[in-house]
Amino acid sequence: MPKVLIADQMSPKAAEVFRSRGVDFDEITGLSKEELIKIIGNYDGLAIRSSTKATKDVLAAATNMKVIGRAGIGVDNVDVPAASAQGIVVMNTPFGNSITTAEHAIALMFALARQLPEADASTQAGKWEKNRFMGVELTAKTLGLIGCGNIGSNVAERAIGLKMKVIAFDPFLTPERAQDLGVEKVTLDELLARADFITLHTPLTDSTRNILSAENIAKTKKGVRIINCARGGLVDEVALKAALDSGQVGGAALDVFVEEPAKASPLFGTPNFISTPHLGASTDEAQVNVAIQVAEQMADFLLTGGVTNALNVPSLSAEEAPRLRPYMKLAEELGLLIGQLTENVTGVTVEVEGAAAELNIKPITAAVLTGLMKPFSDTVNMVNAPYMARERNIEIAEVRHERDTDYHTLVRVTVKTPEGERSVAGTLFGNREPRLVEIIGIKVEADMHGPMLFIVNEDKPGFIGRLGTALGEAGVNIGTFHLGRRAAGSEAVLLLSVDTKIPESLLWTICRIDGVKQVKALYFG
Numbered sequence: 001m002p003k004v005l006i007a008d009q010m011s012p013k014a015a016e017v018f019r020s021r022g023v024d025f026d027e028i029t030g031l032s033k034e035e036l037i038k039i040i041g042n043y044d045g046l047a048i049r050s051s052t053k054a055t056k057d058v059l060a061a062a063t064n065m066k067v068i069g070r071a072g073i074g075v076d077n078v079d080v081p082a083a084s085a086q087g088i089v090v091m092n093t094p095f096g097n098s099i100t101t102a103e104h105a106i107a108l109m110f111a112l113a114r115q116l117p118e119a120d121a122s123t124q125a126g127k128w129e130k131n132r133f134m135g136v137e138l139t140a141k142t143l144g145l146i147g148c149g150n151i152g153s154n155v156a157e158r159a160i161g162l163k164m165k166v167i168a169f170d171p172f173l174t175p176e177r178a179q180d181l182g183v184e185k186v187t188l189d190e191l192l193a194r195a196d197f198i199t200l201h202t203p204l205t206d207s208t209r210n211i212l213s214a215e216n217i218a219k220t221k222k223g224v225r226i227i228n229c230a231r232g233g234l235v236d237e238v239a240l241k242a243a244l245d246s247g248q249v250g251g252a253a254l255d256v257f258v259e260e261p262a263k264a265s266p267l268f269g270t271p272n273f274i275s276t277p278h279l280g281a282s283t284d285e286a287q288v289n290v291a292i293q294v295a296e297q298m299a300d301f302l303l304t305g306g307v308t309n310a311l312n313v314p315s316l317s318a319e320e321a322p323r324l325r326p327y328m329k330l331a332e333e334l335g336l337l338i339g340q341l342t343e344n345v346t347g348v349t350v351e352v353e354g355a356a357a358e359l360n361i362k363p364i365t366a367a368v369l370t371g372l373m374k375p376f377s378d379t380v381n382m383v384n385a386p387y388m389a390r391e392r393n394i395e396i397a398e399v400r401h402e403r404d405t406d407y408h409t410l411v412r413v414t415v416k417t418p419e420g421e422r423s424v425a426g427t428l429f430g431n432r433e434p435r436l437v438e439i440i441g442i443k444v445e446a447d448m449h450g451p452m453l454f455i456v457n458e459d460k461p462g463f464i465g466r467l468g469t470a471l472g473e474a475g476v477n478i479g480t481f482h483l484g485r486r487a488a489g490s491e492a493v494l495l496l497s498v499d500t501k502i503p504e505s506l507l508w509t510i511c512r513i514d515g516v517k518q519v520k521a522l523y524f525g
Contacts, residue, residue, distance in 0.1 A: 144195030147202030335371025
């Protein structure tokens with residue numbers, strides 16, 4: 001039974017999901033880094049929110065870890081590259097708190113427009129400064145979205161309901177999606193120049209850090225109001241302070257800060273500035289939603305292999321997993337075969353035909369890379385195999401063919417090397433059993449399992465007899481025998497399954513048999 005550590009406070013619904021799905025768990029929160037390192041090796045999964053830090057040191061101790069689930073969107077507290085290198089799936093829950101965060105952004109926009117916090121403080125202090133707090137309407141104002149993904153699109157929908165004009169800067173927003181949302185896609189400079197309100201809904205990356213810098217804030221319409229409920233670091237806080245003081249920015253509301261908890265900030269005490277302590281996802285509904293989602297996603301992965309909302313591996317739903325599993329086994333065996341036959345791989349092309357062309361190709365490609373990398377690592381899996389391929393500068397290509405094929409389904413793997421290209425192809429018998437059907441351009445039908453012997457030879461009489469004699473004298477028993485050739489008397493390939501691993505001395509003996517061009521001992525787990 002897989003076992004999960006719930007290391008941060010979250011809704012009891014997460015524990016209920018694990019319990020009902022048959023996943024063992026411990027709920028131990030508030031652990032120090034040292035305490036976490038001592039016990040993390042006992043668990044297959046780690047469920048966290050934002051408090052627990054899955055650093056490189058912690059992950060190094062997580063020797064049995066298979067999946068980390070973040071109940072929320074941001075994974076700043078997880079070293080995703082280190083997790084990928086160790087073959088650990090990292091998941092988040094990008095949809096569980098999207099409505100809550102969007103509503104918080106809208107609430108802050110209203111608060112800025114009508115100066116609600118200052119008006120509340122003044123009134124409760126016994127003043128009645130009605131003329132001091134002159135607000136602005138949201139109707140007919142232009143809202144600029146920096147980021148129009150799941151949360152940004154929810155903000156857009158609500159802003160349009162308030163009769164606002166919505167423009168969006170997002171490199172990944174397609175014209176069709178913009179039209180469906182009712183927003184206008186613009187450049188960043190155009191957004192800065194036109195927006196009356198700007199709200200940010202983008203991850204913190206190298207390209208988005210300080211996207212509202214002093215330079216960009218200077219490009220905004222004078223008196224613009226800025227809201228950030230996404231990530232600290234998207235706005236240059238020092239530059240924002242100066243712009244508030246000068247009146248270039250008419251108001252700002254931040255729910256997130258560069259340093260959190262934000263015990264001090266240059267913005268604190270600045271007129272027309274509102275702050276909240278990272279409340280974007282802080283509603284009862286959102287916390288229940290993300291807890292349920294992260295537990296269900298982790299349980300699906302640990303029990304069925306389903307992958308949902310993963311940041312470092314292709315998605316594979318629990319429904320897809322059973323159908324794709326035979327193809328992934330075939331793909332991994334093809335990758336392992338060509339990985340054992342080829343050195344200095346610089347590129348890999350995965351082609352699918354027939355029934356395979358109708359499937360999600362990403363997991364199939366990841367499985368090919370897993371097999372390909374197995375000769376280099378004992379711990380390779382679908383998560384770290386693409387990472388290892390990138391480390392070796394191996395280019396990956398995927399091709400779907402709708403053409404008719406001799407087989408109901410076919411997967412072909414072609415590798416590029418400095419010496420040229422080499423390919424293998426396979427199919428499924430009965431939609432379940434992997435079967436090799438082509439190797440280096442020669443038709444051959446063979447299972448791929450256990451110790452095997454691969455030989456390229458000249459197709460001449462007497463060769464098989466001489467090979468059988470050499471194997472018999474070495475005490476190696478043949479299990480199955482698969483032969484293919486380009487044409488009579490030309491190049492042939494031979495695949496033998498044997499009962500024991502081939503000793504190195506036997507390989508040298510076979511090399512000396514007349515007509516042998518290549519000999520390779522193979523092994524399939």
